[in-house]
Amino acid sequence: MQTNPADASRAGSPTRPGRAGWGLIALTYVSSALILAMPLVLIVTMAFRNGLDAYLANILAPDTLHAIFLTVLTAIVVVPINIVFGVCAAWLVTRYDFPGKRLLITIIEIPFSISPIVAGVIYLFLYGGQGLLGPVLADNGIKIMFTVWAIFLVSLFVTSPFVARELIPLMQQQGGEDEEAALSLGANGFQIFWNVTLPNIKWALLYGALLCNARVIGEFGAVSVVSGAIRGQTNTLPLQIELLFNDFNVSGAFAAASTLAALAVLTIVLKAALERVGATGRR
Amino acid sequence: MPSLKGAYLKRSIFAAALTLALGVSQAWAQPTDILNVSYDVSRELFEAVNAKFIPSYKASAGVDVTVNQSHAGSSKQAGLVLEGLAADVVTFNQVTDIETLAGKQFVATDWQSKYPNSASPFYSLPAFLVREGNPKGIVSWADLAKDGVGIVIPNPKTSGNGRYTYLAARAWAQEEFAGDEAKIEDYLKKVFANVKVFDTGGRQATTTFVENKIGDVLITFETEVLGTVKAVGDDQYDAVTPPVSLLAEFPVAVVDKVVDERGTRPIAEAYLNYLYTPEGQDIIGSFYNRVNDAAAVEKYKAQFPEVRLIKVEDAFGGWAKVKAEHFAEGGLLDKVLPNL
Amino acid sequence: MPGFGLTMGVTLLYLAVIVVIPLAAMLLKTTSLGLEDFWRIISSGRAQAAYWLTFSSAAVAALFNSVFGLLLAWVLVRYEFPGKRLIDALVDLPFALPTAVAGLALVTLFAPEGWYGQYLEPLGIKVSYAQLGIIVAMIFTSIPFVVRTIQPVLEDVPEDVEEAARTLGATRWQIFSRVIFPLILPAFTAGSVLCFARAIGEYGAVVFIAGNLPGLTEIVSLLIVIRLEELNYPATAALATVLLAVAFSALLVTNLIQAWQLRYADKSR
Incomplete structure (x- = not known):
């Protein structure tokens, strides 16, 4: 899905626009400003509308700080696990043929297109006190629902396909010739992966990890079902935003939102940078 | 990019240690x-x-x-x-x-x-929060059934607050219509048809009314009504305590x-x-x-203004009966809620 | 190639623990319902209103984003202009911005006294707490799909085809509608379906702006949450199963379209 601005041999290369072109461009300017940019501007304006001191006080409120901590912690736990899974899954479906492969790919992709509410619900039905496993686990002193563990688990579910989705098309397109060659030279599996495959997929891998990270940090629906909303304990940053909004603390809500918006901007800047490096680095 | 890989590794070790610490501290200490x-x-x-x-x-x-x-x-x-x-x-x-x-x-x-x-x-008791000057003149339960009155209440299915509103309206109607069930139901249907938004919690309902300016009257606990007037200012909202309400x-x-x-x-x-x-x-x-x-x-x-408080025991014969007759699926509450 | 056992083991174990077993727990809950109860729940008047609202809003959002996405992709691929990189980067914002943040921003923009609401309200256009608000939230959160699926295909449209059409006297509109559009059609369709699927599943942004009015502004995801909070687990499970089935079908359709796209691409070579 990447664009390759560096590829000049391609036919439909960008040209200087004519009169109709400028019309379309003007339309793009206006609509992008209204639809995409304005929400960002609003968040920053609202977050700082009571001045910098009020903003800092809002950000440093203990419950908001804890929410930031919990959100970062969740990303730190979830993203590496889903990177490992994504690489394994991509390697499996692009390097081997086996019966049931299409079904496996579909199962990998399910969390991507399912409503996050359903994601929360299925975990509640499994680990809840009236769920399938919840009572058994509770008898053994293991509590999952309404703890950070439940937040980790639903986040793992929701973002499990992100890395694999980026890697599979790329690894399919690249084929396995390089790896076959390395194999014939006597390299073992890990050497092949580390020295041959990884350099080829590193940009897509980072891109997938970046998307995965963004989604973990921002997940709302699934986490809202399993968190229990204990202030300063199981409230992630997106939940804290809703809580502050409902506490009549609109500037607090926007201050919290601004930290997530800043992360979002960082994400798209990094993504754009990755694409540029990736486009030149791949050829 | 070995440095990035290393960073991830460090991060994950840190995370593992941290979560372990969290879990352990929960398990060991009193x-x-x-x-x-x-x-x-x-x-x-x-x-x-x-x-x-x-x-x-x-x-x-x-x-x-x-x-x-x-x-x-x-x-x-x-x-x-x-x-x-x-x-x-x-x-x-x-x-x-x-x-x-x-x-x-x-x-x-x-x-x-x-x-x-x-x-x-x-x-507390269910009371009304109306916009400054009470433009729709909402002072009693009777006014809620009038055409063109927009009501905001929390969902009676998820919030006790919303159920109190239902019970208070019904308790008033039982007295007003001398127990004529058809008239009571008709009144309640009109009230619920006027509801603009059913939020799942009481505070969300307040936010809907105050922040998003939906509706003419918010029905919620008196504590929330008076607290909101204090929080957002009496130049924008008026508190109205109806002459009769339900003890909550x-x-x-x-x-x-x-x-x-x-x-x-x-x-x-x-x-x-x-x-x-x-x-x-x-x-x-x-x-x-x-x-x-x-x-x-x-x-x-x-x-606190003077108000005559009806008790659940007196109006409905106790909570057990309320639960069985009103709140059970297909009960009297379901009959008057629109399309639930 | 080594690693089959390892990757198969890791993939299956992880999918089982994280995806399959939790889904199975829900399906089990649903099957305990019995067909008659299941049908009664998923076909109730309120559920039907929620389906209609969700699917029609998602369809409108997908339609809007098909046009808007096509415009963005076309402009970004075809023209050089100042600010192009900025707009290209902004397109990804809806994926990067948490949906709750998007919802908070949108509801504030469209509130009666908000930046947009103050101009729309006097015209009698209600966005917050109306279906229009749901559509706006769905549009915002699914903008990137169509753009990002069309972009690479549009870049690969061979110039000689266009050139040939031009020498044969085709107008610019004819070139677009008869030559270019058919080439990008599969990608365009796949992007629109993805957009539709994502819009159906959108929750965070929608709940901020929707308003919970049963039968009027209550999307399916919200109805599931309400059933859950009412402790009505059978209804929760049944409705969640419906959404799961829809998500599964959407996935199937996109995969079929992508297969079509691949064959299409092969033929056009």
Whole structure:
């Protein structure tokens, strides 16, 4: 899905626009400003509308700080696990043929297109006190629902396909010739992966990890079902935003939102940078 | 990019250590934290109560405690406790929600006899919040059924607050229409047809009315009505207490199943007892809840208008009957809710 | 190639623990319902209203984003102009911005006294707490799909085809509608379907702006949450199963379209 601005041999290369072109461009300017940019501007304006001191006080409120901590912690736990899974899954479906492969790919992709509410619900039905496993686990002193563990688990579910989705098309397109060659030279599996495959997929891998990270940090629906909303304990940053909004603390809500918006901007800047490096680095 | 890989590795080790530490500290130490799972609009109240309870407990028992809070619609919270939300105490706004827990052996069946006043340290009533100057002239329950009145209430299915509104409207109608069930239902249908938004919690409903300017009247607890006027200013909103309303008692209970497992019973019981102390009652009264402590009653008398309060027992024959006849699926409540 | 056992083991174990077993727990809950109850729940008047609202809003959002996405992709691929990189980067914002943040921003923009609401309200256009608000939230959160699926295909449209059409006297509109559009059609369709699927599942942004009015502004995800909070687990499970089935079908359709796209691409070579 990447664009390759560096590829000049391609036919439909960008040209200087004519009169109709400028019309379309003007339309793009206006609509992008209204639809995409304005929400960002609003968040920053609202977050700082009571001045910098009020903003800092809002950000440093203990419950908001804890929410930031919990959100970062969740990303730190979830993203590496889903990177490992994504690489394994991509390697499996692009390097081997086996019966049931299409079904496996579909199962990998399910969390991507399912409503996050359903994601929360299925975990509640499994680990809840009236769920399938919840009572058994509770008898053994293991509590999952309404703890950070439940937040980790639903986040793992929701973002499990992100890395694999980026890697599979790329690894399919690249084929396995390089790896076959390395194999014939006597390299073992890990050497092949580390020295041959990884350099080829590193940009897509980072891109997938970046998307995965963004989604973990921002997940709302699934986490809202399993968190229990204990202030300063199981409230992630997106939940804290809703809580502050409902506490009549609109500037607090926007201050919290601004930290997530800043992360979002960082994400798209990094993504754009990755694409540029990736486009030149791949050829 | 080996450095990035290394960073990820370090991060994941750090994370593993951290979560381990979190889990272990929970398992080993004698817990000094309790969780109060409460209804939606009591957020600020219990924040204030906790701030005063902590030094008071430190002075009497010598222990530093933490009180955590979770707020949402009362019935939803009861459901979460059943699913494993480890509440040491519940402070709900309706008897039926604690009965839900008692039915599953989370709470002793005689919980109402454990604390004074049927385990209700304070009470309130459904009242109205209207826009400045009360442009639609909403002063009594009768006005709610008029054409063109936009109502905001929390969902009676998820929030005790919303159910009190239903019961209060019905109690008024029962008197007004002398028990003529057809007229009562007709009235209630008109009221619910006027509802613009059913939020799942009481505070969301307030936000809908105040922040998003939906509707002409918000029906919620008097404490929330007066608290909102104080929070956002009386130049924008007027509080209206109808001449008749329903007594809304806010019951509390220790969740036996949880405190026995965690060993937090002393803190949990002290916490609920604190709500009955003069100090506790004073805080509760300052958040526009009606209280029973004589000193607090006297102190906050001026903020509460006169109102005749109907009791659930008198109008409906008790909570058990209310639950069976009104709130059960397909019951009288379902009959008057639009398209639920 | 080594690693089959390892990757198969890791993939299956992880999918089982994280995806399959939790889904199975829900399906089990649903099957305990019995067909008659299941049908009664998923076909109730309120559920039907929620389906209609969700699917029609998602369809409108997908339609809007098809046009808007096509415009963005076309402009970004075809023209050099100042600010192009900025707009290209902004397109990804809806994926990067948490949906709750998007919802908060949108509801504030469209509130009666908000930046947009103050101009729309006097015209009698209600966005917040109306279906239009749901559509706006769905549009915002699914903008990137169509753009990002069309972009690479549009870049690969061979110039000689266009050149040939031009020498044969085709107008610019004819070149677009008869030559270019058919080439990008599969990608365009796949992007629109993805957009539709994502819009159906959108929750965080929608709940801020929707308003919970049963039968009027209550999307399916919200109805599931309400059933859950009412402790009505059978209804929760049944409705969640419906959404799961829809998500599964959407996935199937996109995969079929992508297969079509691959064959299409091969033929056009």
